[in-house]
Structure formats: C-alpha cells, structure tokens
Amino acid sequence: MLVLTRKVNEAIQIGDDIEITILSVQGDQIKLGINAPKHVDIHRKEVYLSIQESNNEAASISTTLLEQLKNQKF
Structure with missing residues (x-):
C-alpha cells in the first residue's frame, strides 16, 4: 500500500484520467x-x-432451478 500525505486543496493523480483532491479535513x-x-x-x-x-x-442460481425453467412450457 502506498501512503501519501496531502493537505487541503492538494491532489493525487492516478494514471491519466483520475484525480483525487482533498477538499476539507474536519476532525x-x-x-x-x-x-x-x-x-x-x-x-x-x-x-x-x-x-x-x-x-x-445472482450468478449462483441452482442448476435444478435452471432445469425446471428449461422444462416449463410458456
């Protein structure tokens, strides 16, 4: 883990597209x-x-339920 010290209004740049700015510190x-x-x-x-x-x-739906749905007639 990288640890950086920043003051209010200072920023951290991540790659070309992401900037994180310290807006305020309260307590x-x-x-x-x-x-x-x-x-x-x-x-x-x-x-x-x-x-x-x-x-x-949601991705771990049971195969039994899938089989039941597959065999149903709509």
Missing part, C-alpha cells in the same frame, strides 16, 4: 473530490462489497 473526517471519466465506477467500499455480494448471489 476524523476527510472530504475527497474525485474527478474521473464517466465510465469509471466509484463507490464507497461497503457499497462496492454489497454490489459484489449481490452479483455473486
């Missing part, structure tokens, strides 16, 4: 501004993990 909270292309998804980590878990659950 134990830091406000970040993230400038990135629209195609880059940006989530808080707990939200990202929840999305991953939901995707994994």
